[in-house]
Every structure is written in C-alpha cells, then in structure tokens.
Amino acid sequence: MLKTIIVAPLVLLFALFTAQVAAAPKIEHWTTANGLRVYYVPAPELPMLDMRLIFAAGSARDGDKPGLAMLTNSMLDKGAAGLSEDQLAEQFEAIGAVFSSSTSSDMGWAGLRTITLEKEQQAALDLWLKVVSKPDFPQKDFERVQKLTLVGLQAEKQDPASLGSKAFYQALYGDHPYGQPENGTEDSVQALKVENLKAFYQQHYVAKNGLLAIVGAVDRAQAEALAEKVSGALPEGEAAAALPEVKPLTEAKTVKIPYPSAQAHILVGQIGNKRGDEDFFTLYMGNQVLGGSGFTSRLMKEIRNDRGLSYSVYSYFAPLAQLGVFQIGLQTKLEQTDEAVKVVGDVLGKFQQEGPTAEELEASKKDVSGGFPLRTANNSQIVEYIGMIGFYQLPLDYLDTFTTKVNALTREQITEAFTRRIQPDKMVTVIVGGDEK
Amino acid sequence: MSTAHAIERVKVEVPVHEYKLDNGLKVLVKQDKRAPIAVVQLWYKVGSSYEPNGSTGVSHVLEHMMFKGTEKYPTGEFNRIIAENGAEDNAFTGQDYTAYYQVIAADRLEVAFDLESDRVRNLTLPPAEFKKELEVVKEERRWRTDDKPTSLTREQFEGVAFLNSPYKNPVIGWMADLDAMQVEDLRAWYERWYAPNNATLVVVGDVEPEKVLELAKKYYGPLKPTENIPPPKPQTEVEQKGLRTIKVKAPAELPYILMGYKVPAMVNAKEKWEPYALEMLASILDGGNSSRLSKELIRGKEIASSASAWYSGFGRLPDLFSLSGMPTKGEKLETVKAALLEQVEKLRNEPVTAEELSRVKAQVIASEIYERDSQQNQANVLGSLETVGLGYKLADEYVDNILAITPEQIQAVAKKYLIEDSLTIAELDPQPIDPNKPKNAPRFER
Numbered sequence: 087m088l089k090t091i092i093v094a095p096l097v098l099l100f101a102l103f104t105a106q107v108a109a110a111p112k113i114e115h116w117t118t119a120n121g122l123r124v125y126y127v128p129a130p131e132l133p134m135l136d137m138r139l140i141f142a143a144g145s146a147r148d149g150d151k152p153g154l155a156m157l158t159n160s161m162l163d164k165g166a167a168g169l170s171e172d173q174l175a176e177q178f179e180a181i182g183a184v185f186s187s188s189t190s191s192d193m194g195w196a197g198l199r200t201i202t203l204e205k206e207q208q209a210a211l212d213l214w215l216k217v218v219s220k221p222d223f224p225q226k227d228f229e230r231v232q233k234l235t236l237v238g239l240q241a242e243k244q245d246p247a248s249l250g251s252k253a254f255y256q257a258l259y260g261d262h263p264y265g266q267p268e269n270g271t272e273d274s275v276q277a278l279k280v281e282n283l284k285a286f287y288q289q290h291y292v293a294k295n296g297l298l299a300i301v302g303a304v305d306r307a308q309a310e311a312l313a314e315k316v317s318g319a320l321p322e323g324e325a326a327a328a329l330p331e332v333k334p335l336t337e338a339k340t341v342k343i344p345y346p347s348a349q350a351h352i353l354v355g356q357i358g359n360k361r362g363d364e365d366f367f368t369l370y371m372g373n374q375v376l377g378g379s380g381f382t383s384r385l386m387k388e389i390r391n392d393r394g395l396s397y398s399v400y401s402y403f404a405p406l407a408q409l410g411v412f413q414i415g416l417q418t419k420l421e422q423t424d425e426a427v428k429v430v431g432d433v434l435g436k437f438q439q440e441g442p443t444a445e446e447l448e449a450s451k452k453d454v455s456g457g458f459p460l461r462t463a464n465n466s467q468i469v470e471y472i473g474m475i476g477f478y479q480l481p482l483d484y485l486d487t488f489t490t491k492v493n494a495l496t497r498e499q500i501t502e503a504f505t506r507r508i509q510p511d512k513m514v515t516v517i518v519g520g521d522e523k
Numbered sequence: 524m525s526t527a528h529a530i531e532r533v534k535v536e537v538p539v540h541e542y543k544l545d546n547g548l549k550v551l552v553k554q555d556k557r558a559p560i561a562v563v564q565l566w567y568k569v570g571s572s573y574e575p576n577g578s579t580g581v582s583h584v585l586e587h588m589m590f591k592g593t594e595k596y597p598t599g600e601f602n603r604i605i606a607e608n609g610a611e612d613n614a615f616t617g618q619d620y621t622a623y624y625q626v627i628a629a630d631r632l633e634v635a636f637d638l639e640s641d642r643v644r645n646l647t648l649p650p651a652e653f654k655k656e657l658e659v660v661k662e663e664r665r666w667r668t669d670d671k672p673t674s675l676t677r678e679q680f681e682g683v684a685f686l687n688s689p690y691k692n693p694v695i696g697w698m699a700d701l702d703a704m705q706v707e708d709l710r711a712w713y714e715r716w717y718a719p720n721n722a723t724l725v726v727v728g729d730v731e732p733e734k735v736l737e738l739a740k741k742y743y744g745p746l747k748p749t750e751n752i753p754p755p756k757p758q759t760e761v762e763q764k765g766l767r768t769i770k771v772k773a774p775a776e777l778p779y780i781l782m783g784y785k786v787p788a789m790v791n792a793k794e795k796w797e798p799y800a801l802e803m804l805a806s807i808l809d810g811g812n813s814s815r816l817s818k819e820l821i822r823g824k825e826i827a828s829s830a831s832a833w834y835s836g837f838g839r840l841p842d843l844f845s846l847s848g849m850p851t852k853g854e855k856l857e858t859v860k861a862a863l864l865e866q867v868e869k870l871r872n873e874p875v876t877a878e879e880l881s882r883v884k885a886q887v888i889a890s891e892i893y894e895r896d897s898q899q900n901q902a903n904v905l906g907s908l909e910t911v912g913l914g915y916k917l918a919d920e921y922v923d924n925i926l927a928i929t930p931e932q933i934q935a936v937a938k939k940y941l942i943e944d945s946l947t948i949a950e951l952d953p954q955p956i957d958p959n960k961p962k963n964a965p966r967f968e969r
Contacts, residue, residue: 131557133533134892163812171822175813179882180529182889201889206530230825233852237777237828240852244672244776244956346774346956348665381590381602381612391599394658397666417666449607456609459628463558464896 110485111462113472114306121294122317125476126309127301129465133202135302136469139218139316140477142326143194143290146263146407151282153270157231158283158290159187159194164227167216171227174217183210185217191264192329192407193477194290197469202303211315219319221287228280235275246343247417250351250518253341257514258357258411262332292323297476301469332357332409335512343518350423350519351415354430356508358403358412361478367491368503369403369412374450375442376434377401377414382449388433389416395426407478412508420520427515435510441501455489529885532922533892539905539915540732542739546748547720550739551905551915552732555898561728562898563635564624565643566906568723569716571696572618572689572840573755578708580696583616584660585709589623590614591652593645598652601638608634616694619839620910626899629729633738640742643717653706661702664695672775672951679771680781680949681843688760688840718749723909727902760785760841767947775953777828778856782863783843785945786936789836790912798836799924800932801844801940806883807875807933808832808846808866813882816848820862826854830863839911843947844940856950870937874930887925 111127118124148154163185164171178185183206186197196218200210242248252267259265269275298316300309334357359369370378377385377400389399399416414434418426442450462468462485475484542550570582592598605612610627625635668674678693685691696704724743726735763785789798809816809832816830828851834844846867848859894900905915 129557132535132892132895134896172813172818175811175817176878176882179811179813180878180885182530182885184889184893199893201530201533201892203531203533227822230822233825234821234828237849237852240776244774244953246670347670349662349670379606382606390659391655394655395662397659397663418662419665449603453606453609456607456628456631457611458609459559460609460611460626463560463898466896 110458111468111472113475113482113485114309115476115482116310116313118293118313118317120317120320120322122313122320123297123476124309124313125297125299125472126306126313127468127472128303128305128309129301129468130303132465133303134199134465135202135207135300135304136197136199136465137214137302137312137316138195138197138299138469138473139296140193140195140299140473141290141292141296142192142407142477143286143295144190144192145266145268146191146329147286147290147326148263148266148270151270151278152266152274153235153268154278154282154286155194156189156268156270157228157235157275157278158286159189159196160231161223161228161283162187162196162217162221164231165222165224167220168222169216170224174213177213178210181206181209183213185214189268191268195473211312215316215319218291218316223280223284223287225280228283232275232278235269236272238269239272239275246345246347246349246351246518249343249345250353250516253343253518254353254355254413254514254516255411257339257341257516258335258355259332263329264332264406264408264410289323290326291320293317293320294323294325296320297473299469299473299476301465301472329408335509335514338512338514340515341517343516344521345519347519348419349417350420350426350517351417352423352427352430353413353415353516354427354434354513355411355413356513358410359405359507360409361405361407362480363405365503365507366405367495368500369507371447371450371454371492371495372437372442372500372504373401373403373412374454375446376437379450379453382453384433384437384446385414385416385430388429389426393429395422395429423517423520427517431510434508438504438508438510439501441497441504444497447495447497447500451493451495454492458489529881530888532888535892535895536919540736541915542736544719544739544744546744546746547718548739548743548746549723549909550736551723551725551909552730552735553727553901553905554730554732555727555895555901556729559629559729560626560898561629561632561726561730562624562626562902563632563639564622564725564902564906565639566620566622566723566725566910567716568619568721568910569621569712570617570619571692571694573716574689574692576692577700577703579692579700580660580694581704581708581712582621583695584657584701584704585712586614586616586621586623587656587660588648588653588709589642589646591649591656592647593641594647595641595645596638597647598649601642604634604638610635618690618694620907622906622910624899624902632726632730632735636738636742640746643719643722643743643746646713646717648706648710648713650706653709657701657704660695661698664698664701667695668693669698672773672953673779675773676771676779676781676949676951679769680783680947683767683769683949684783684785684843684947686761687758689755689758690838690840690842716752718752719743719746720748721752723906725902725906725909727898727905763945766943769947769949770952771949772952772954774956775951776956777849778953779847779849779951780856780860780863781845781847781949782860783845783947784941785841786834786844786940787836788838788841789917790839791841792836796924796928796932797936800928800936801834801836802925803880803883803928804870804933804937805832805834805844806886807870807879810883810886815866819866820848820859821851824862825851826858826862827851830859837907837911837913860948860950867937867941870934871941874934877930880928880930880933884926887922891922
C-alpha cells in the first residue's frame with residue numbers, strides 16, 4: 087500500500103538469527119514416530135498458522151551439479167499429486183493460503199501460512215502436503231524453470247553486487263561445496279535433468295533429514311496432530327551425512343572484476359564460524375562493535391560518518407553447518423576505491439589487535455540485551471528462529487540464555503578470539519567496478 | 524455475479540485512539556500486546572512531491588541530517604542512545620511524507636519520545652556534517668539508481684510520464700540538484716515543514732493509550748506550532764495528449780519494459796469506488812501465482828521471465844497504473860509488450876470471472892489478518908493514510924470497499940483509464956557491459 091519509500095540512513099538488515107530476548111518464546115520440541123523433529127511455539131493471538139518444513143537439502147548438497155538443490159526446491163509447487171501449477175496456485179489462493187519455499191547453502195525448505203478457520207486450514211494443509219510429499223516434477227515445467235534460472239544468471243551479470251558476491255565465495259571456498267553458486271552456472275543448469283531432481287528430492291526430502299517448525303493459533307494437541315500428518319506423508323529416509331570441513335585460507339587473494347559502474351563494490355573477508363561454534367558469542371559481540379551494529383559500529387563511523395565514503399558499510403559472520411563467511415562490504419565511487427579499501431584494512435587491523443574498548447563493549451551489551459524483545463515480536467520471526475535452532479540442533483534455551491552469555495563476555499575474551507580466528511594477512515578482497523588497469 | 528466470498532471473514536478489530544495536542548500534533552495509538560515492544564513513528568507532511576525544481580532530494584537529505592544533532596544531543600548521540608536501549612531506529616522519505624521511527628522495548632518508550640521530540644525544532648545542521656552526509660547521499664543515489672539498469676529506466680520513465688506533476692522527480696533527487704545543494708536549503712526546508720502541527724505521531728505496540736498521551740504531552744506539548752504552513756502549489760498534471768514512448772540505453776544484459784497509464788488517486792477520485800476497482804484490476808493481473816500475468820505470460824505462453832502490474836491509490840496526487848515485464852530467454856521485448864497490451868485489451872473487453880474475483884477477495888481477507896503480524900505494517904498504514912490526507916479511518920473501511928467491487932466496475936475502470944492516449948512506455952535498451960570483456964571473467968591477483 088505504501089509508495090516508493092527510501093530508507094535513508096542505511097542499515098542493511100541481515101537475517102543472521104542472532105541477537106536475543108528477555109522473555110523469549112518457549113519452544114516445545116518432540117520427534118514424530120518416523121523421525122521428523124518438531125519445534126512448536128503457540129501464538130494464539132491471531133487466527134493464523136505458519137509452518138515450515140526444513141531439510142538438510144541446501145546447495146552444499148549439489149555435488150557436481152550446481153543448481154540442483156535450488157531447482158529441486160523450486161519445482162515443488164510446479165505440479166503435485168496430479169495437479170498442475172495453475173491448479174495448485176488457484177487452490178492455495180482461493181483460501182487465502184500462502185505457499186513459500188527457498189534454499190540456502192545448508193537448507194531447502196517449504197512454508198505454509200494459512201488462516202486457522204477449520205475449513206481453510208484443513209484445505210491448506212492437505213494441499214501443502216501434496217506439494218511437499220507428492221511433487222510431480224513435470225518435464226515441461228522443469229524446462230521453463232531451467233530457462234528462468236538461466237535468465238536469472240544473466241541478470242546477475244548486470245548487477246555488480248552479485249558478481250562480487252559470487253567471486254568472493256569462489257575465492258574463499260575454492261572446491262568446497264560452499265564455494266559453488268546456489269543457482270548454478272549456465273553449463274551446470276543446462277545439464278540438469280528431471281531425473282536428477284527426482285533423485286535429489288527422494289533422498290533429501292525425508293523425515294529423518296528434516297524438521298517441522300510450527301507457530302500459530304493451534305494448541306499442543308493440534309500441533310501434534312499436524313506434525314503427525316506431515317511426517318506421515320514423508321518417508322522415513324536417512325539424515326544427510328555431515329558436510330566436509332572447510333580449510334582456512336593460506337594466503338591473501340585479490341580479485342578485480344572490471345565493470346562500467348559508477349561505484350566499486352568492495353568485499354573483504356575470510357572464513358568465519360559455525361553454528362554452535364565455541365567462539366560464537368565472542369565473535370558475534372566483537373563484530374557488533376566492528377561493523378555489525380549499524381550506525382554505531384566502528385566501520386560506519388570511519389567510512390560513512392567521518393569520511394562520507396559510502397552509503398552502506400557492514401561486517402558480519404554468517405555461521406553455517408560448517409565454517410561460514412566473515413565479510414566486510416561497502417560501495418564507493420570508483421575514484422575512492424583505494425582509499426576505502428585502505429580504511430577497511432586499517433579499521434580491521436586495529437580492531438583485530440586491540441579488540442573493543444571497555445565503553446564499546448558495554449554499549450554493545452546494552453544494545454544486544456535491550457533489543458532482545460524485538461527479535462521475536464511476530465510469528466514470521468519466531469518461525470524463522472525455531473527453524474534455525476531446530477536445524478542446527480542448538481539448545482532449546484538458546485534464546486533464553488543468549489543475553490546472559492553475551493553479558494558475561496570480557497574484552498580479553500573477544501580480542502583473544504579475534505586474534506585466533508582472523509588472519510589479516512590472509513584476507514580475500516573482491517573489487518567490482520572500474521577498468522582493468 | 525455472486526457476492527459470497529470464497530472464505531469467511533474473521534474480523535479482528537482493534538480501536539485506534541486518536542488525540543490532538545494543543546500545538547496541533549496528532550497522536551494515534553493502537554494496542555498490540557503480542558510482544559513487549561512498541562513501534563513509534565513520527566510522520567511529517569512533506570516529501571519529494573513538495574519540492575520545487577532545482578531542489579529535488581532536499582526532503583531526503585534533510586532526513587539524513589536529522590541524525591546529525593541538536594544542542595541537547597549533538598552529532599552521534601541520537602544513534603548512541605538508541606543503541607544503548609537496544610532499539611531499532613531509522614527513517615524513510617517518500618513522495619508525500621518523511622517519517623522517523625523507533626522500535627523499542629515498550630518500557631523504554633520515553634527514550635524515543637525524548638529524542639524524537641527534541642529534533643522537531645532544535646536541529647543544528649552543522650555545515651561540516653552536511654558536507655560529508657551529502658557525499659553519502661550521492662553514494663546512495665549511485666547505489667540505488669545509477670548502477671541499476673531497471674531503476675534507471677524507472678526514473679526516466681517517471682520523468683517522461685509526468686510533465687508537471689512533481690511525481691516526475693526522483694525521491695532521492697537528481698544528481699545535479701544534489702551537487703548544488705546547500706545547508707541553507709535544508710535549514711529553510713526544516714523551518715518550513717518541521718512543526719508539531721505538520722506531523723502525526725503513531726504508536727503501535729504493548730502500550731496504554733492514556734500513558735502514551737501523557738508522554739506526548741510531556742515531550743511534544745511544549746513545542747511551538749508554526750502559524751501558517753502554506754500547502755504546496757497544486758502542480759496538477761496537464762492532460763496527456765497521446766502515447767509517449769522512450770528508450771533508455773544503459774549497460775545491461777536484459778531488456779525491460781515499463782508501461783504506465785494515468786489514473787486517479789483516492790484523494791481526488793470523483794467516483795470513490797474507482798481506485799478500489801483499479802486495485803482489484805492490478806490484483807487480477809498480478810495478485811499471486813494464479814493471477815493472469817503469471818498464468819498466461821510466465822507460464823502459458825512462456826514469453827516473460829517476470830511480469831508485474833502495480834497500482835496504489837494512496838498518494839497525495841494522481842499517479843500511474845503500471846505494468847512491467849522482462850522477456851525470457853530467446854523471446855523479444857516486443858513480444859512481451861504486445862502480450863501486456865493484449866492483457867489490458869482483454870480487461871477492457873470482457874468482465875473478469877467470478878472465480879478470479881473470489882480468489883483475489885480471499886487473499887484480501889486473509890491479508891487483513893496476516894498484516895497484523897507486523898506492528899510496523901500497522902503503524903505504516905495509519906501514518907501514511909493520515910499524512911496524505913485520507914485519514915487513518917480509511918484503514919477500517921478499506922477491506923469492505925475492496926470486497927464490494929464487482930466485475931463490471933473492474934471492466935469500467937479498464938475501459939475508462941487504460942487507454943493509449945494516457946499511456947507512457949519505456950524500454951530499456953541494453954548496451955554491452957564491457958565490450959572488451961563481455962564475460963566479466965574474474966581476474967585473480969595476489
């Protein structure tokens with residue numbers, strides 16, 4: 087309903103599933119007869135229900151077929167149990183239900199949002215079960231999705247941010263599955279066949295390889311009944327094997343990609359951490375000070391406030407099942423590229439050696455603990471969180487203990503963790519923009 | 524035609540408490556106790572459509588400068604205090620408004636009131652800060668528009684679709700205007716528009732309305748109103764006299780087409796139902812995966828990789844009903860253009876079916892509930908409606924008005940407004956991204 091909105095003083099919101107709350111939602115957990123883990127939070131206030139079925143079926147499982155996981159996931163609603171995509175879409179929309187699905191490097195998931203009137207909820211659930219448990223993978227639709235994926239790949243070539251991001255992951259991970267593009271390459275996507283997708287689906291979209299997150303106006307008994315129906319529709323299967331470990335970089339790398347843009351897109355970074363990592367809290371809080379807290383971070387202060395070099399500058403750790411990335415990013419007009427890269431290096435180097443000041447750490451603790459209730463204020467956020475907690479099998483009190491853990495940290499612990507985990511002389515630097523010199 | 528809806532409507536009505544301070548500040552409060560937080564927004568009745576030529580972007584640059592300090596809270600303090608309280612804080616500028624918000628633990632509401640009320644009147648606008656911040660805004664412009672071929676096309680499209688309506692100018696401003704901007708321009712803009720009697724305070728969350736009013740009186744009450752705030756000149760768009768077409772050349776991989784018809788807005792519509800019929804029309808074309816553009820252009824004929832239709836009647840001035848599309852691999856832009864025009868033609872010639880209408884209505888009914896999941900959305904609706912002059916009460920009538928629309932009314936607005944004489948078409952003509960290195964192969968360096 088709102089028109090063109092320009093959100094001005096920045097802040098890129100990264101869904102890092104991190105900071106937390108004072109009165110966190112209490113997560114209930116159980117496992118169904120055939121091995122599907124269930125995570126449930128009641129939210130009786132609004133007559134609506136969100137469910138998310140998540141599998142260890144992300145792009146890191148692509149093997150030698152980059153794009154396989156993503157295409158498999160995006161084919162779910164393109165035909166199921168004999169219904170065409172038109173019919174599925176019509177039936178979902180006729181009852182106001184919303185189907186959603188997506189992949190990341192670790193996960194492939196399918197979601198449902200419905201109102202909880204009995205008739206609509208039942209119809210939405212039945213339809214959703216067809217989509218998640220009986221997809222048909224019609225050949226004709228597959229070919230269309232394949233073509234659309236190729237157009238998407240082409241579109242990335244006109245987007246310096248995408249070019250930079252792909253080059254960054256490639257330089258950082260090399261042959262590790264996390265280095266492969268989620269949406270594949272032109273060659274790999276063209277080579278995919280429906281049979282590949284069916285095989286991938288049959289292996290990965292199974293009870294023991296997944297979990298169900300439920301948030302909404304259903305009580306525990308109803309949630310259990312829902313979970314039984316969902317798991318009953320899935321074969322038991324096997325959990326996927328652990329992903330290979332990530333090897334740290336042994337030397338610095340710089341990648342330059344010429345591009346006729348007004349700005350250079352700059353990414354600097356390295357291998358980061360894992361979910362459940364013992365350094366998770368130290369790295370998280372250190373990064374809050376460095377570049378993770380928006381307007382008050384050091385990078386923002388040095389790059390944007392003091393020098394006016396960039397609209398956006400950030401840093402983050404993106405923990406995954408295996409080591410994720412630590413990334414610093416910004417954009418600046420081409421003539422200022424060298425200056426910006428130097429300031430980033432200086433800020434990071436200083437922080438890596440000295441850590442946060444006592445004042446900075448204190449301020450960050452207040453920020454993170456005070457902001458705790460904001461993180462789980464609505465059903466969309468809660469379903470996202472419990473999905474993450476369930477997927478990485480983090481403790482069920484993860485949200486409750488977050489603030490306590492953060493508040494117990496010392497400057498020394500943070501500095502020590504940054505010294506151990508970040509090697510400033512082995513960073514990857516990607517610069518998109520400008521001519522080849 | 525059936526008036527029965529596909530799904531039953533679940534009414535979840537929550538009253539909005541409305542107050543007005545002596546200095547003219549409007550206060551709207553809506554309770555939502557699902558989480559111990561509150562969304563606090565201050566909306567000013569000023570945005571890019573208030574700006575004269577040569578000063579485009581001034582509302583947005585001023586918005587940036589609102590974070591650069593007052594006597595009481597000098598540069599940097601605002602953000603520091605917000606962070607200290609774990610709040611989220613930002614602002615946005617649109618064509619018709621400039622708004623500031625905090626999302627904060629409900630028991631710290633007073634912090635937001637203290638900070639926000641202080642900068643209604645006491646901004647210092649330090650020249651050195653302005654100089655740096657203007658560079659930040661230029662980077663923002665490069666990032667949002669200059670380096671994005673589709674955004675660039677949209678900007679040029681709007682510049683051509685409107686001759687004299689201020690909707691022709693980008694919210695972020697033209698680069699030449701940014702280059703020429705002075706801190707004095709901001710000061711004048713600030714003094715002219717930033718006043719309690721030109722603003723609406725919206726609070727949604729786990730709050731007690733009476734307590735909010737008390738806080739508003741304490742912090743905003745002492746602010747002096749500005750006696751005479753002359754409204755902007757009308758700048759009513761002259762009637763279009765025939766098809767307008769442009770080509771936009773930019774480095775890009777994919778062509779893109781954008782089309783827009785001149786249509787009325789809720790504020791000025793002589794027939795009150797027409798904007799609702801236009802909204803339904805947009806939903807018939809592009810309201811979910813079962814809508815016509817998805818079904819017939821993306822699937823069906825398989826000619827487009829994306830296609831969309833968009834209309835919003837919530838502006839202060841009449842705007843466009845727009846359609847856009849991108850061909851899929853191996854298809855021509857011309858084909859997509861013809862298909863979009865054919866869709867319009869069909870809407871003019873035949874009424875939509877009962878099934879289609881009922882599906883769109885089911886989505887409207889469900890969205891009424893889903894939208895309540897986000898406190899920010901709820902606040903946005905109240906604040907924007909009030910600020911463009913429609914009044915927040917419209918939010919309550921909106922769904923009823925939408926559900927009352929008939930196939931005949933949809934066909935009638937298609938016939939009346941989606942005509943070639945009020946159409947503007949922009950085509951993105953992709954230029955090679957780098958003639959020497961067309962594949963953008965990364966070069967590795969040590």
